[in-house]
Each structure stands twice: as structure tokens, then as C-alpha cells.
Amino acid sequence: MKPAAVSSAVSSDSLEIPLIDFSAFVSGDATTRRTTARAILEGFQTAGFIYLRNHGIPKADVQTTFAESAKFFKRPQAQKELMCWTTPEANRGYSQPGREKTTDLTDAADIEAKRAEEGADLKESMEIGREGEPNHPNQWPDQFDEDGKVFKEQMLDFHDTCKELHIQVMSAIAYGLGIDEHYFDGFCDGGDNTLRLLHYPEVRHEVFLKNKNQVRAGAHTDYGSITLLFQDMAGGLQVLSPNGNFVDATPIEDTIVVNAADLLARWSNETIKSTKHRVVEPPLKADVHPARYSIAYFCNPNFDRHIDAIPGTYGEERPKKHEGINSGEYLAQRLAATY
Numbered sequence: 397m398k399p400a401a402v403s404s405a406v407s408s409d410s411l412e413i414p415l416i417d418f419s420a421f422v423s424g425d426a427t428t429r430r431t432t433a434r435a436i437l438e439g440f441q442t443a444g445f446i447y448l449r450n451h452g453i454p455k456a457d458v459q460t461t462f463a464e465s466a467k468f469f470k471r472p473q474a475q476k477e478l479m480c481w482t483t484p485e486a487n488r489g490y491s492q493p494g495r496e497k498t499t500d501l502t503d504a505a506d507i508e509a510k511r512a513e514e515g516a517d518l519k520e521s522m523e524i525g526r527e528g529e530p531n532h533p534n535q536w537p538d539q540f541d542e543d544g545k546v547f548k549e550q551m552l553d554f555h556d557t558c559k560e561l562h563i564q565v566m567s568a569i570a571y572g573l574g575i576d577e578h579y580f581d582g583f584c585d586g587g588d589n590t591l592r593l594l595h596y597p598e599v600r601h602e603v604f605l606k607n608k609n610q611v612r613a614g615a616h617t618d619y620g621s622i623t624l625l626f627q628d629m630a631g632g633l634q635v636l637s638p639n640g641n642f643v644d645a646t647p648i649e650d651t652i653v654v655n656a657a658d659l660l661a662r663w664s665n666e667t668i669k670s671t672k673h674r675v676v677e678p679p680l681k682a683d684v685h686p687a688r689y690s691i692a693y694f695c696n697p698n699f700d701r702h703i704d705a706i707p708g709t710y711g712e713e714r715p716k717k718h719e720g721i722n723s724g725e726y727l728a729q730r731l732a733a734t735y
């Protein structure tokens with residue numbers, strides 16, 4: 397029997413994504429915490445994805461962040477380009493439509509071929525990293541106007557809020573694995589995470605008719621530990637099923653979609669899955685699809701940490717599949733390939 401805190405968010409084509417009441421882990425009794433943590437871990441081990449409700453981030457805070465994001469993307473193009481994304485090491489700033497082709501290919505020529513097939517991703521984005529990194533300052537619009545200052549304050553605040561949730565979800569994973577529930581704290585407290593605002597502009601149905609491979613964001617896996625994904629109600633996010641088909645990850649109000657990413661899969665000796673996902677034409681038919689907004693908070697182990705298999709995920713029957721690796725180097729390497 398499923399614990400009370402667990403229901404289903406997506407159940408299709410053998411893809412079972414659980415919907416989890418996170419408050420049961422944070423403030424339940426010992427038994428409830430354990431069963432909830434196990435369900436969270438199992439979601440990451442089987443689907444690679446879970447949905448969280450009662451995650452502790454106030455609805456008003458999420459709404460304000462979405463509103464600030466929409467205001468940001470309405471700025472003049474020339475102004476946004478003064479804040480442009482520069483290097484994988486910095487990974488901060490604005491990317492105009494067509495700049496990034498989201499994919500998990502690593503060869504530049506392969507990525508160009510994919511771009512020709514699927515078209516450029518129909519999106520623009522703004523990346524915000526940990527503030528106060530001397531070599532890689534964030535790019536803020538506070539240089540332009542008062543609104544820019546409000547934007548900066550909200551984004552810094554939201555970055556911190558999401559950092560705490562990262563630590564809590566990792567703690568649930570540790571508890572589910574049966575190791576010290578604070579095992580990951582010292583790996584995640586640095587806040588080397590990236591807040592990415594995404595805007596998929598309004599698009600005509602025709603665009604997808606003309607090129608059946610056209611996507612809003614190409615199929616890819618994420619790179620770090622986990623991603624907290626806030627999506628609006630527009631739809632179009634899809635997750636790869638175990639049978640190899642893309643299944644709609646339908647928006648559910650007031651939830652966060654959380655997916656495990658590549659470095660966590662590696663860290664867990666491949667017991668946790670980093671599953672491909674993409675953004676396509678929304679399933680609801682319309683001549684013109686309205687703009688879609690999402691906010692992805694990419695969590696990473698502290699860049700200075702060495703990442704080697706988590707205790708309990710390897711042994712005589714399951715030898716380590718990977719060498720240890722430095723978190724920051726791994727991530728810069730992965731980012732270098734897609735821009």
C-alpha cells in the first residue's frame with residue numbers, strides 16, 4: 397500500500413511519477429518520514445522524476461518570481477543583450493532565442509545537425525548563479541532602473557529559498573537510502589546552483605506543422621544533482637518513459653517537478669536515474685499557443701567537492717561504475733558542449 401503522502405502525478409506508458417506531500421517528510425512522525433523518504437527515493441530510482449506539493453515555498457513567492465521573470469523578458473532586446481551569457485565557467489546571464497540548443501549531444505557538429513533538424517529551441521533564458529562569486533559576477537538589470545533592483549532582490553531571495561529545498565530533498569534521499577540524513581548537507585550548503593528563468597514566446601501551431609521535429613526545448617538530461625522545476629499551466633513538458641516514448645508531464649498547480657540529474661546518477665552509482673525530458677507543442681490545440689514560462693533551479697554539489705559513489709550504493713555485487721570527479725569541473729565540461 398502507498399503511504400498517505402504519496403499519490404500519482406503521471407501514470408502512462410510504464411512511466412510512474414509520484415506526487416509527494418513533502419510536509420510528511422519535513423514534519424511527520426518517524427514512520428511517516430521514513431515511508432515518505434523511501435517513496436521519494438523510489439521515484440528517483442524508477443522514473444527519475446517526482447512532483448512535490450506542500451514543499452514549503454510560499455505560493456506568493458513563486459508567483460512574484462514568475463511575474464518578475466515575465467517583466468524581465470519584456471525588456472528591450474538590446475538591453476537584455478547587454479547582460480548576455482558569456483562562458484560555461486560563469487554560466488550567468490541572458491541567452492537570446494536560438495543561442496542554446498538543449499541536447500545531450502557533446503560533439504559540436506552533431507549539435508549543429510540537430511539544430512538543422514529540430515530548428516533552434518524556441519526560447520530565451522536568464523541564468524543567475526550564486527551571488528558574490530568574484531570571478532563570475534551575476535548580470536543584473538539594476539544598472540538600468542528601479543525595476544531592475546526589485547528583480548535582483550527577488551531573484552537573490554528565491555535563489556536562497558530554493559537552496560534550502562535542495563538540502564531538504566537531498567536529505568530525504570539520504571534518509572531513503574538509510575544513511576545519515578545529513579550526509580549531503582556539506583555537499584550542498586555552498587549554493588553553487590543556477591536559477592534559470594525561461595520564456596518560450598507565443599508560437600503559431602503552423603510552426604510545428606511545417607517542421608514536425610520542431611521543439612520548444614530539445615530532449616536532454618540535466619547535469620547536476622537535482623533540478624527544481626516550476627512550470628506554469630501552459631503544458632508541453634514531456635518525460636521519456638521506460639519504453640522510449642515521450643509522455644506529458646502535465647502541470648499540477650502548486651507543485652514543483654523535481655528531477656534527478658546526471659551527476660546524482662553518477663554519484664549514486666547509477667541507482668538513481670537522470671531521465672531525458674523536453675518541451676514541445678502544448679497538447680491543447682490552438683492556432684496560437686500563448687507564451688510559456690518556467691523556472692528551473694539547477695542544483696549542484698558544491699563545486700569544490702569530490703564526488704565519489706555514495707555509501708551503500710556500491711559493494712561486491714555492484715562495483716563502482718565511475719571514478720570520482722570534481723563537481724565544478726564536471727559541470728563546466730558538460731555546459732561547454734551545448735552553447
Ligand SMILES: O=C(O)CCC(=O)C(=O)O
Binds near residue numbers: 592625692
Ligand atoms: O521549461 C521546462 O519546463 C523545462 C526546462 C528544462 O528542462 C531545462 O531548462 O533544463
Ligand SMILES: [Fe+2]
Binds near residue numbers: 616617618
Ligand atoms: Fe532540463
